[in-house]
Amino acid sequence: MKTFEERFTAWVDGQLTGSALAEFEKELAAHPEAAAERAEARKLGDLLRAQPAPPMGNEDFFHHQLMQRLAAETPRAAAPARARGWFWSLPRLVLAGAACLALAGGLFTALIPAGRPPGAPSDYYAEVLDLRPGDPSISASTLSNPEDNVTVVWLDGLDYIPASYALK
Amino acid sequence: MRLPAALLLLALAVRTLAAESDPAPAGKSASAATPPRAVARTDKIWSAVLLATKPPNPQADPAALAEFVPRLKRIFGYTQYEIIGATTETIDEKSESWLVPSRNFWLQVKSRPIASKDARGAYHLTLQFYQDNRPILATEAQLAPGSPLFIRGPQHGAGQVIIVLQVQR
Numbered sequence: 001m002k003t004f005e006e007r008f009t010a011w012v013d014g015q016l017t018g019s020a021l022a023e024f025e026k027e028l029a030a031h032p033e034a035a036a037e038r039a040e041a042r043k044l045g046d047l048l049r050a051q052p053a054p055p056m057g058n059e060d061f062f063h064h065q066l067m068q069r070l071a072a073e074t075p076r077a078a079a080p081a082r083a084r085g086w087f088w089s090l091p092r093l094v095l096a097g098a099a100c101l102a103l104a105g106g107l108f109t110a111l112i113p114a115g116r117p118p119g120a121p122s123d124y125y126a127e128v129l130d131l132r133p134g135d136p137s138i139s140a141s142t143l144s145n146p147e148d149n150v151t152v153v154w155l156d157g158l159d160y161i162p163a164s165y166a167l168k
Numbered sequence: 169m170r171l172p173a174a175l176l177l178l179a180l181a182v183r184t185l186a187a188e189s190d191p192a193p194a195g196k197s198a199s200a201a202t203p204p205r206a207v208a209r210t211d212k213i214w215s216a217v218l219l220a221t222k223p224p225n226p227q228a229d230p231a232a233l234a235e236f237v238p239r240l241k242r243i244f245g246y247t248q249y250e251i252i253g254a255t256t257e258t259i260d261e262k263s264e265s266w267l268v269p270s271r272n273f274w275l276q277v278k279s280r281p282i283a284s285k286d287a288r289g290a291y292h293l294t295l296q297f298y299q300d301n302r303p304i305l306a307t308e309a310q311l312a313p314g315s316p317l318f319i320r321g322p323q324h325g326a327g328q329v330i331i332v333l334q335v336q337r
Contacts, residue, residue: 098238125287125315130308134305147314150243151316152318162324163326
């Protein structure tokens with residue numbers, strides 16, 4: 001509920017309309033001097049508006065001082081703004097952590113192929129520990145393919161056997 | 169502060185109890201502490217000499233190679249695999265064995281079981297691979313049942329000789 005002074009100011013400025021205006025004008029019946037005050041206030045306003053604005057020497061400094069004073073005089077209004085500006089509040093940190101965990105879980109599920117649980121015995125057990133070719137012309141290497149569950153000893157440099165030679 | 173300290177003490181106590189109940193440490197030491205498994209006389213080693221080729225009309229795969237052919241095809245790329253010879257010997261850890269799957273290729277094998285429980289009944293094999301009395305390769309390998317060893321042998325015509333070894337249970 002606005003005070004009488006607030007409504008009076010609004011009435012002088014012509015901002016009261018409708019039922020608010022009608023109700024306030026009823027109240028003004030007890031204040032016969034109100035009409036004269038409004039006329040003087042409007043006259044003063046018109047006079048001030050008619051005057052040219054005095055030149056301001058250092059506008060930036062003036063605005064700076066004004067903003068500092070406003071900030072100092074309205075601490076309650078500034079505090080919520082500062083709180084809104086601080087992104088890493090505790091609830092947001094919790095939310096960010098949960099989102100990271102969900103993202104990591106999703107990536108793990110999508111990118112890491114599902115395999116044998118840790119500690120379960122593997123189907124694959126084959127390992128070549130040592131290779132010693134019987135001839136310097138022979139080279140030997142090992143290939144392991146756990147997915148295929150197979151190990152291969154690859155020999156190169158062996159004598160070619162012609163197709164006419166029947167293997168027995 | 170009291171709750172984290174209590175949890176830490178509880179974790180230490182549980183770990184101490186667990187260590188006392190399992191005297192064998194993890195890893196290789198645990199394997200060494202496990203008593204050697206008695207050799208099951210049913211364990212065998214199967215060996216075969218194959219000729220892999222790429223004929224225009226490949227024949228049906230031999231039944232004995234059913235479990236190997238998909239892997240052989242992926243690794244060597246041939247389309248037909250023919251068994252030149254195959255043999256199965258009971259694994260004897262006390263003496264050397266001769267695997268003679270064919271007249272041209274044979275192997276001398278010395279085997280001993282691997283004691284680790286993680287080895288799934290694998291054997292440590294000392295192999296000597298021969299081609300017509302000529303030693304081609306000496307190797308030490310560990311093989312478990314179901315994990316075969318393929319040896320890529322010499323070229324034969326347009327094909328390839330492949331030796332397959334597998335421990336069987």
